[in-house]
Amino acid sequence: MPTSYVIIGDGIAGSSAAETIREGDPDADVTVITDEGEALYNRILIKEFAKGKLPEAPMSIHQPGWYDDRDIDLRLNTLVTAIDTDAHSLHTHAGDSFDYDKLLIATGGTPTQLPVENSDAEGIHHFWTFEDARSIAEDVNEAEKGVVVGAGLLGIDFAAICGAQEVEANYLMRGECWWRYALSPEGARIIHEALEAKNVTPVFDSGVDSFEVDDAGHVTAAVAPDGETYDCDFVGIAIGLDFNLEVLQGTDIELDEGVVVDEHMQTSVEDVYAAGDLTRFYDVILGEHAQNGSWGSAKEQGTVAGKNMLADAPEAEFRWVSSYSITHFDFPFLSFGHPTIGDDSVEASFGDDEWRRLALKDGKIVGGVLIGNLAPQSKYKKLIREERDVSDCKDLLMEPEVDLDELATPAGQ
Numbered sequence: 001m002p003t004s005y006v007i008i009g010d011g012i013a014g015s016s017a018a019e020t021i022r023e024g025d026p027d028a029d030v031t032v033i034t035d036e037g038e039a040l041y042n043r044i045l046i047k048e049f050a051k052g053k054l055p056e057a058p059m060s061i062h063q064p065g066w067y068d069d070r071d072i073d074l075r076l077n078t079l080v081t082a083i084d085t086d087a088h089s090l091h092t093h094a095g096d097s098f099d100y101d102k103l104l105i106a107t108g109g110t111p112t113q114l115p116v117e118n119s120d121a122e123g124i125h126h127f128w129t130f131e132d133a134r135s136i137a138e139d140v141n142e143a144e145k146g147v148v149v150g151a152g153l154l155g156i157d158f159a160a161i162c163g164a165q166e167v168e169a170n171y172l173m174r175g176e177c178w179w180r181y182a183l184s185p186e187g188a189r190i191i192h193e194a195l196e197a198k199n200v201t202p203v204f205d206s207g208v209d210s211f212e213v214d215d216a217g218h219v220t221a222a223v224a225p226d227g228e229t230y231d232c233d234f235v236g237i238a239i240g241l242d243f244n245l246e247v248l249q250g251t252d253i254e255l256d257e258g259v260v261v262d263e264h265m266q267t268s269v270e271d272v273y274a275a276g277d278l279t280r281f282y283d284v285i286l287g288e289h290a291q292n293g294s295w296g297s298a299k300e301q302g303t304v305a306g307k308n309m310l311a312d313a314p315e316a317e318f319r320w321v322s323s324y325s326i327t328h329f330d331f332p333f334l335s336f337g338h339p340t341i342g343d344d345s346v347e348a349s350f351g352d353d354e355w356r357r358l359a360l361k362d363g364k365i366v367g368g369v370l371i372g373n374l375a376p377q378s379k380y381k382k383l384i385r386e387e388r389d390v391s392d393c394k395d396l397l398m399e400p401e402v403d404l405d406e407l408a409t410p411a412g413q
């Protein structure tokens, strides 16, 4: 009997797992189920589509023929509603059932809604799917004034979309700077100035208490906690991701703000694996469980899960330093590893438009942000992978040219 593999989610994690499984087991039954109406596309690039910089075509990664060629059964527009891990089966909204020998949960997340009055008004957008991008592109094209909420990596995409579509916008942020968990005000200043150059005004220590709407139910203004009103006919909200865990209710799969998996992407329940944004994975470099929302990480987790789901395969381990770049500005920007955690940090500016910061934990680098010059990234990532204790040489890390030979020897050597 061929082994039956079922994958929920055709994002980059699910799709990579399907490809890996097919390569490792030519006889297997492989089914990929997604509630979206299109096969894997490049989620990273949909912002360029919304900015009006790219047509639809290059967004697609897999045409349906890709699945046919590999004898992978792709089920589009199919929502999985329940899983029975004892019976090794799952159920869909249409009343269909699928049996599995091995199951992968790769259902990602859904943007968090802002819990304020009128947040479901016309003209207010969240951003995760290609459908969202189409609707954003349509609305922003007609808009004159925008408001963006959410001072993180997805919020800045909305700000860049407003900038590219010549919508004058206010970017309402909590705290005194953009992405305050990873950047200091000094580093964020470079981002703020770049936003202003695109006619997007950062507004600090702010947020939204409610939205005002017209008779047709279209947003007309955002009201901040200090009572200030920001006129707008387009709003982008990016305040976080709620992981799609509903299908796991009633199972014994361990959850902790995500699906808990070990370094092999195995959940707490036999024959059930998870990969991608929704995992709380054991990070073998950090030595603790961690989370990461990035394309490369989700892809690698899918591949590792696929390898480990194969019968008799040698165990593969997820050992990864993630990267996330922003390409909206004239200068490069990269965050890597876990830049928002740690018990220490070191940072430096080089002129007006180059800045870097490293986050450290127990004397080791765990992540960082580079603005203006990405040259040191490979050295910093190497230090993370080697788990080097750099507590005695933090100043050397901030030299314009980082010299690894001058730094401490790898831990345990």
Ligand SMILES: Cc1cc2nc3c(=O)[nH]c(=O)nc-3n(C[C@H](O)[C@H](O)[C@H](O)COP(=O)(O)OP(=O)(O)OC[C@H]3O[C@@H](n4cnc5c(N)ncnc54)[C@H](O)[C@@H]3O)c2cc1C
Pocket: 008, 009, 010, 011, 012, 013, 014, 033, 034, 035, 036, 043, 044, 045, 046, 047, 078, 079, 080, 081, 106, 107, 108, 109, 127, 128, 129, 154, 157, 244, 247, 275, 276, 277, 278, 293, 294, 295, 296, 298, 323, 324, 325, 326
């Ligand atoms: C606008 C935007 C820009 C981004 N830019 C970058 C970037 O520059 N760099 C970077 O590294 N990362 C970026 N990311 C993040 C990156 O795209 C994600 O980390 C990655 O796509 C996660 O992949 P995934 O497979 O885990 O989840 P997803 O891509 O979210 O896929 C999960 C799939 O499962 C489906 N699903 C959910 N529940 C069910 C169910 N019950 N039944 C059936 N199907 C279901 C979902 O509809 C979805 O298709 C960006 C994300 C967005 C939205």
